[in-house]
Amino acid sequence: MNHSFVLKGNIIHTPRCGVLELHPNSFLVCREGRAEGIFAQLPEAFAGLPVEDFRDKLILPGLTDLHLHAGQYAYRSLGMDMELLNWLEQNAFPEESRFADLDYARRAYDIFVQALRDSATTRACVFATLHRPATLLLMELLECSGLKCFVGKVNMDRNCPDSLREQTQNSLAETRRWLEECAGFERTRPILTPRFIPTCTDELMQGLGALQREFGVPAQSHLSENLSEIDWVAKLCPSTRFYGEAYAQAGLFGGDCPTVMAHCVWSGPQERELMKQQGVFIAHCPQSNMNVSSGIAPVKSYLQEGQKVGLGSDVAGGAHLSIFRAMTDAIQCSKLRWRLVDQNTPALTMPEALYMATKGGGELFGKVGSFEPGYAFDAIVMDDSDIPTTRTCNLAERLERVVYLSNGKPHVKYVQGEKLF
Numbered sequence: 450m451n452h453s454f455v456l457k458g459n460i461i462h463t464p465r466c467g468v469l470e471l472h473p474n475s476f477l478v479c480r481e482g483r484a485e486g487i488f489a490q491l492p493e494a495f496a497g498l499p500v501e502d503f504r505d506k507l508i509l510p511g512l513t514d515l516h517l518h519a520g521q522y523a524y525r526s527l528g529m530d531m532e533l534l535n536w537l538e539q540n541a542f543p544e545e546s547r548f549a550d551l552d553y554a555r556r557a558y559d560i561f562v563q564a565l566r567d568s569a570t571t572r573a574c575v576f577a578t579l580h581r582p583a584t585l586l587l588m589e590l591l592e593c594s595g596l597k598c599f600v601g602k603v604n605m606d607r608n609c610p611d612s613l614r615e616q617t618q619n620s621l622a623e624t625r626r627w628l629e630e631c632a633g634f635e636r637t638r639p640i641l642t643p644r645f646i647p648t649c650t651d652e653l654m655q656g657l658g659a660l661q662r663e664f665g666v667p668a669q670s671h672l673s674e675n676l677s678e679i680d681w682v683a684k685l686c687p688s689t690r691f692y693g694e695a696y697a698q699a700g701l702f703g704g705d706c707p708t709v710m711a712h713c714v715w716s717g718p719q720e721r722e723l724m725k726q727q728g729v730f731i732a733h734c735p736q737s738n739m740n741v742s743s744g745i746a747p748v749k750s751y752l753q754e755g756q757k758v759g760l761g762s763d764v765a766g767g768a769h770l771s772i773f774r775a776m777t778d779a780i781q782c783s784k785l786r787w788r789l790v791d792q793n794t795p796a797l798t799m800p801e802a803l804y805m806a807t808k809g810g811g812e813l814f815g816k817v818g819s820f821e822p823g824y825a826f827d828a829i830v831m832d833d834s835d836i837p838t839t840r841t842c843n844l845a846e847r848l849e850r851v852v853y854l855s856n857g858k859p860h861v862k863y864v865q866g867e868k869l870f
């Protein structure tokens with residue numbers, strides 16, 4: 450289909466981190482699924498394209514959720530009175546073991562995919578569970594949703610209940626089979642997903658590194674999230690100087706292999722240096738970091754030092770799927786960090802939060818998350834008329850109100866020029 454058209458409305462995006470571009474009452478041109486430009490007057494060259502006039506509504510790039518667990522959606526908000534490792538054992542693992550049952554998986558993933566489709570998220574980087582059939586089912590449902598996602602079959606071969614522990618070679622064989630079976634999807638692509646170092650032996654990590662080189666797929670995992678986890682990794686991997694090195698030893702830490710590392714709450718200078726050098730994406734998940742008492746990631750410093758940073762809901766460590774919510778959580782956490790931890794580093798701003806939610810995380814998918822020419826046309830139209838106020842707000846203020854106050858559901862949503870609703 451030829452996805453070429455024009456939208457009219459109040460257009461907002463952040464081509465550079467920290468800078469909000471506001472285009473009131475302007476034209477946004479989409480040609481064959483890609484942004485062509487923003488114009489105050491529609492140029493003659495596009496006069497033949499259909500125009501959809503959204504009048505006073507706000508048009509933003511679609512949001513990217515750089516880290517979440519589809520297999521945990523059913524129990525979001527439950528069992529939060531625990532720290533990470535206990536929370537995993539008592540909540541995450543029992544729920545994920547249910548995905549051996551394909552009927553359960555269908556019920557759970559139907560609910561999840563519907564919610565993600567209805568949200569402001571257009572792209573997501575998703576953990577499934579270790580079950581190959583249920584992971585393929587999730588990929589099928591996401592493919593039909595119109596969203597664009599990376600999805601990972603989880604690997605784990607130690608330190609987990611018997612019901613979830615894979616034999617190392619079986620885990621690798623299942624991963625290979627999954628990579629072969631999911632090759633036909635267009636919108637849904639595979640991403641290697643060793644859960645985290647405590648649940649993955651060196652042999653498994655080396656095998657996944659080899660699969661990465663053979664299939665050329667990206668990777669995702671968790672890094673330096675919680676202090677007990679970091680101590681554990683130091684004991685499990687005595688040859689490493691820092692946590693990230695355990696991924697790097699398997700060749701799964703950026704470079705030729707685009708890699709997303711969730712959290713990075715406690716990454717030290719060497720780890721940060723390597724992440725920068727290798728272009729590792731940091732998925733900042735502030736709500737999860739609060740819920741399972743992990744800490745406050747130094748995200749402003751990451752932006753200042755030029756790291757690649759996006760936002761993640763980390764459902765169900767995070768209870769909310771909304772990346773608008775992740776933006777406000779990120780801003781609020783950064784204020785506590787400034788007040789309580791590091792007075793030399795200011796809090797995050799709204800334009801920085803929008804950047805991370807759009808272009809920052811979108812970069813994992815290529816030219817995504819901005820309306821600059823050539824970027825994939827992912828757009829959401831937000832209607833703020835149902836958040837009444839006596840004030841007359843300018844466009845930047847209306848963005849703040851949408852981010853803090855809206856129910857997170859767009860009026861209209863496009864993914865690469867295709868209208869989902």
Ligand code: GUN
Pocket residue numbers: 518533537541644645671674737763766
């Ligand atoms: N580390 C390993 N697995 C998980 C998980 O499911 N959630 C979070 N927040 N951290 C993890």
Ligand code: FE
Pocket residue numbers: 516517518671711763766
């Ligand atoms: Fe996670």
